[in-house]
Amino acid sequence: xxxxxxxxxxxxxxxxxxxxxxxxxxxxxxxxxxxxxxxxxxxxxxxxxxxxxxxxxxxxxxxxxxxxxxxxxxxxxxxxxxxxxxxxxxxxxxxxxxxxxxxxxxxxxxxxxxxxxxxxxxxxxxxxxxxxxxxxxxxxxxxxxxxxxxxxxxxxxxxxxxxxxxxxxxxxxxxxxxxxxxxxxxxxxxxxxxxxxxxxxxxxxxxxxxxxxxxxxxxxxxxxxxxxxxxxxxxxxxxxxxxxxxxxxxxxx
Amino acid sequence: xxxxxxxxxxxxxxxxxxxxxxxxxxxxxxxxxxxxxxxxxxxxxxxxxxxxxxxxxxxxxxxxxxxxxxxxxxxxxxxxxxxxxxxxxxxxxxxxxxxxxxxxxxxxxxxxxxxxxxxxxxxxxxxxxxxxxxxxxxxxxxxxxxxxxxxxxxxxxxxxxxxxxxxxxxxxxxxxxxxxxxxxxxxxxxxxxxxxxxxxxxxxxxxxxxxxxxxxxxxxxxxxxxxxxxxxxxxxxxxxxxxxxxxxxxxxxxxxxxxxxxxxxxxxxxxxxxxxxxxxxxxxxxxxxxxxxxxxxxxxxxxxxxxxxxxxxxxxxxxxxxxxxxxxxxxxxxxxxxxxxxxxxxxxxxxxxxxxxxxxxxxxxxxxxxxxxxxxxxxxxxxxxxxxxxxxxxxxxxxxxxxxxxxxxxxxxxxxxxxxxxxxxxxxxxxxxxxxxxxxxxxxxxxxxxxxxxxxxxxxxxxxxxxxxxxxxxxxxxxxxxxxxxxxxxxxxxxxxxxxxxxxxxxxxxxxxxxxxxxxxxxxxxxxxxxxxxxxxxxxxxxxxxxxxxxxxxxxxxxxxxxxxxxxxxxxxxxxxxxxxxxxxxxxxxxxxxxxxxxxxxxxxxxxxxxxxxxxxxxxxxxxxxxxxxxxxxxxxxxxxxxxxxxxxxxxxxxxxxxxxxxxxxx
Numbered sequence: 065x066x067x068x069x070x071x072x073x074x075x076x077x078x079x080x081x082x083x084x085x086x087x088x089x090x091x092x093x094x095x096x097x098x099x100x101x102x103x104x105x106x107x108x109x110x111x112x113x114x115x116x117x118x119x120x121x122x123x124x125x126x127x128x129x130x131x132x133x134x135x136x137x138x139x140x141x142x143x144x145x146x147x148x149x150x151x152x153x154x155x156x157x158x159x160x161x162x163x164x165x166x167x168x169x170x171x172x173x174x175x176x177x178x179x180x181x182x183x184x185x186x187x188x189x190x191x192x193x194x195x196x197x198x199x200x201x202x203x204x205x206x207x208x209x210x211x212x213x214x215x216x217x218x219x220x221x222x223x224x225x226x227x228x229x230x231x232x233x234x235x236x237x238x239x240x241x242x243x244x245x246x247x248x249x250x251x252x253x254x255x256x257x258x259x260x261x262x263x264x265x266x267x268x269x270x271x272x273x274x275x276x277x278x279x280x281x282x283x284x285x286x287x288x289x290x291x292x293x294x295x296x297x298x299x300x301x302x303x304x305x306x307x308x309x310x311x312x313x314x315x316x317x
Numbered sequence: 318x319x320x321x322x323x324x325x326x327x328x329x330x331x332x333x334x335x336x337x338x339x340x341x342x343x344x345x346x347x348x349x350x351x352x353x354x355x356x357x358x359x360x361x362x363x364x365x366x367x368x369x370x371x372x373x374x375x376x377x378x379x380x381x382x383x384x385x386x387x388x389x390x391x392x393x394x395x396x397x398x399x400x401x402x403x404x405x406x407x408x409x410x411x412x413x414x415x416x417x418x419x420x421x422x423x424x425x426x427x428x429x430x431x432x433x434x435x436x437x438x439x440x441x442x443x444x445x446x447x448x449x450x451x452x453x454x455x456x457x458x459x460x461x462x463x464x465x466x467x468x469x470x471x472x473x474x475x476x477x478x479x480x481x482x483x484x485x486x487x488x489x490x491x492x493x494x495x496x497x498x499x500x501x502x503x504x505x506x507x508x509x510x511x512x513x514x515x516x517x518x519x520x521x522x523x524x525x526x527x528x529x530x531x532x533x534x535x536x537x538x539x540x541x542x543x544x545x546x547x548x549x550x551x552x553x554x555x556x557x558x559x560x561x562x563x564x565x566x567x568x569x570x571x572x573x574x575x576x577x578x579x580x581x582x583x584x585x586x587x588x589x590x591x592x593x594x595x596x597x598x599x600x601x602x603x604x605x606x607x608x609x610x611x612x613x614x615x616x617x618x619x620x621x622x623x624x625x626x627x628x629x630x631x632x633x634x635x636x637x638x639x640x641x642x643x644x645x646x647x648x649x650x651x652x653x654x655x656x657x658x659x660x661x662x663x664x665x666x667x668x669x670x671x672x673x674x675x676x677x678x679x680x681x682x683x684x685x686x687x688x689x690x691x692x693x694x695x696x697x698x699x700x701x702x703x704x705x706x707x708x709x710x711x712x713x714x715x716x717x718x719x720x721x722x723x724x725x726x727x728x729x730x731x732x733x734x735x736x737x738x739x740x741x742x743x744x745x746x747x748x749x750x751x752x753x754x755x756x757x758x759x760x761x762x763x764x765x766x767x768x769x770x771x772x773x774x775x776x777x778x779x780x781x782x783x784x785x786x787x788x789x790x791x792x793x794x795x796x797x798x799x800x801x802x803x804x805x806x807x808x809x810x811x812x813x814x815x816x817x818x819x820x821x822x823x824x825x826x827x828x829x830x831x832x833x834x835x836x837x838x839x840x841x842x843x844x845x846x847x848x849x850x851x852x853x854x855x856x857x858x859x860x861x862x863x864x865x866x867x868x869x870x871x872x873x874x875x876x877x878x879x880x881x882x883x884x885x886x887x888x889x890x891x892x893x894x895x896x897x898x899x900x901x902x903x904x905x906x907x908x909x910x911x912x913x914x915x916x917x918x919x920x921x922x923x924x925x926x927x928x929x930x931x932x933x934x935x936x937x938x939x940x941x942x943x944x945x946x947x948x949x950x951x952x953x954x955x956x957x958x959x960x961x962x963x964x965x966x967x968x969x970x971x972x973x974x975x976x977x978x979x980x981x982x983x984x
Contacts, residue, residue, distance in 0.1 A: 232627065233588075233628065234590075241594060245383050245384075
């Protein structure tokens with residue numbers, strides 16, 4: 065029997081699932097080796113019988129945690145899909161404030177605000193967690209959005225029983241192989257030296273500094289990186305802003 | 318067409334020159350073509366345009382990329398730059414691409430694979446002398462006795478139109494390295510004099526190119542003098558100089574292994590690998606199998622790798638052999654200034670300054686390091702780190718292509734799996750004890766596995782512990798399944814040299830697997846050897862391998878054997894010794910001065926066993942051992958298995974302790 069695969073979304077833009085749909089002709093190859101039993105963005109049918117669950121999005125409320133745990137219970141393997149699922153995503157920045165402060169900022173005293181209290185499960189204590197802060201994750205496909213080639217690579221590794229291995233070297237490696245001009249030389253600043261490669265250095269390729277959407281390396285050289293940022297006159301505020309964008313307080317900056 | 322222009326003429330296939338002989342001292346200078354032509358700038362541009370439009374080859378040249386320069390395919394001669402300082406990447410990218418397919422394979426059919434050796438015929442224009450010299454170094458590494466097919470194919474299909482340096486790069490120190498001018502290795506060498514261009518012919522292919530696509534006059538004495546003047550003028554424009562001659566780099570490094578500069582600088586290192594990636598003389602690589610998304614087929618690719626990256630020395634079991642940042646940082650300089658010079662006779666730095674330009678913390682500049690060492694009073698215990706001389710064997714098959722083989726028998730052992738394997742061509746493997754093979758499981762990759770059977774016979778045996786992807790998959794294979802084999806690789810034991818000697822075998826854990834090959838060889842030819850003592854330790858009684866064979870040892874009166882376990886827990890009955898392997902050594906009789914010890918086991922074991930053997934008075938040269946590292950290519954090219962300058966896959970895995978004890982990275 066072909067492995068059954070299901071896709072689920074939590075707090076996210078669903079753009080990573082869209083990347084999967086965008087595999088175009090190779091999605092036909094994929095469904096020749098798996099049965100997709102649930103994929104809200106691409107099909108109507110749904111089943112709770114699956115072997116591999118792909119999770120997009122960060123985990124926000126108690127009801128989300130319950131739902132995720134149920135999925136984990138059903139699935140033999142669970143794959144975090146995209147930056148929100150892998151590291152919490154940009155919404156992780158809101159963790160700087162309490163759920164109450166956030167709700168006040170968003171809803172204020174506009175009509176209907178009285179329904180946004182913690183007694184409403186849809187608005188109960190929203191904070192943003194990566195999937196592995198709630199359940200065990202077997203494989204990660206990082207990035208905002210994910211890279212389609214990497215999706216194919218990790219998905220095939222999972223299906224073949226191989227270690228779903230991500231590069232453990234920084235974006236600089238791919239940047240150099242692509243012969244990009246270092247964005248530091250263009251006056252930009254870049255998280256590439258501390259960020260996990262695998263995106264083919266797509267942002268520096270277009271002269272834009274890396275935002276760190278793929279998360280930090282296992283052993284990021286943050287002290288050396290900080291020295292470089294100081295050398296290039298990057299202010300502490302600017303540094304923190306960029307570090308916190310996808311990796312809110314991940315490295316104690 | 319240019320079909321007859323085979324380019325073997327000035328590609329050297331050199332054997333390694335004698336130790337410490339440098340490139341500029343190499344004997345037998347190749348044939349030199351000294352014809353120099355001159356043409357107007359317009360004629361030069363139309364010559365290049367004709368190459369682009371009329372020649373069958375792809376024409377690449379130096380072009381602007383923002384304020385930097387890159388080699389890229391040329392559409393128009395006007396895009397070509399000859400006044401560039403340096404390109405971001407060196408032209409090595411055309412000979413060893415950042416990523417290339419080595420082979421394609423089917424995942425559904427047993428063993429269907431096809432080697433890929435695509436070479437786009439190409440003319441490269443604008444290569445500076447230092448890059449040309451770097452390519453000559455690569456030629457020595459990749460076109461040696463057993464050439465790398467893919468590299469060779471590309472190299473033979475590449476014409477080089479070099480160019481004299483007009484703009485000196487800020488961080489270059491090519492003048493100090495003697496690499497800012499060049500006298501051979503090119504097909505054509507152009508010098509842009511502004512209104513006119515002087516072209517020197519360096520090969521028949523270059524001469525033919527000129528005569529076919531342009532008509533140029535012979536350069537006059539005045540023109541040649543202008544070229545010489547230009548070179549002399551440029552030579553003094555370098556802002557960076559190395560105060561110590563490159564021939565003295567090796568000696569300087571031997572004195573400074575413990576210098577504080579390694580730690581100080583490495584603390585600032587981002588471990589981004591940029592210095593190695595942009596280096597024209599760094600050519601280590603990694604190989605990986607990837608399956609297509611439909612799992613029908615897959616591809617084995619080779620990509621650039623670099624010793625500054627932590628996972629460079631990572632093996633399947635999770636061990637990283639060059640663990641500290643300082644060691645990785647130091648290794649790069651030693652490879653350039655000490656290890657490759659000793660092995661090949663060239664200093665593996667051409668002074669292009671790319672590493673210095675690209676390193677954000679600015680700690681990658683060899684000029685800075687060697688000037689610092691030269692100016693420092695700090696000197697440590699000298700570390701000579703000589704590379705043992707090993708005759709490179711002739712490889713039967715292309716270097717990177719596995720031979721198809723069939724699994725004849727599978728047996729589950731304790732936590733391991735035993736395989737008997739036959740090559741599909743029916744040939745015996747032809748190994749000696751202590752050698753290894755690279756086993757391919759397509760889609761999963763290649764792993765180095767010790768050969769466990771003695772020489773002889775049409776099949777050979779492997780024992781595999783499940784640690785990584787390849788071994789995990791391997792352990793699920795059945796009799797009749799197909800795998801790929803490269804090898805035998807490595808040196809193996811000097812079986813002839815061991816004849817007549819008293820032998821003390823000391824095996825710990827999986828160390829028994831390669832050792833079994835030698836033990837069984839010795840037992841098969843028992844009369845050729847002196848006294849034989851076998852000590853074998855496992856963590857737990859359940860973990861002993863080859864129980865049947867061990868049982869047969871009991872029946873032999875001509876050997877002494879003792880076993881031990883680290884611990885004995887649970888329901889297993891064990892009446893033997895309990896304790897680590899060294900507790901067995903005092904329990905057997907042997908003359909330390911007249912016995913050769915063969916020690917194979919986990920890394921931690923060596924330290925204690927060697928200490929105890931030496932304590933009994935055994936001379937260092939009587940201790941043989943087999944070491945494990947990340948053997949990836951198996952042929953001394955990819956760089957992963959290095960213990961300092963030694964390739965474990967080539968000079969090892971069997972080492973004499975006397976030979977390797979001075980290597981900080983060995984034990």
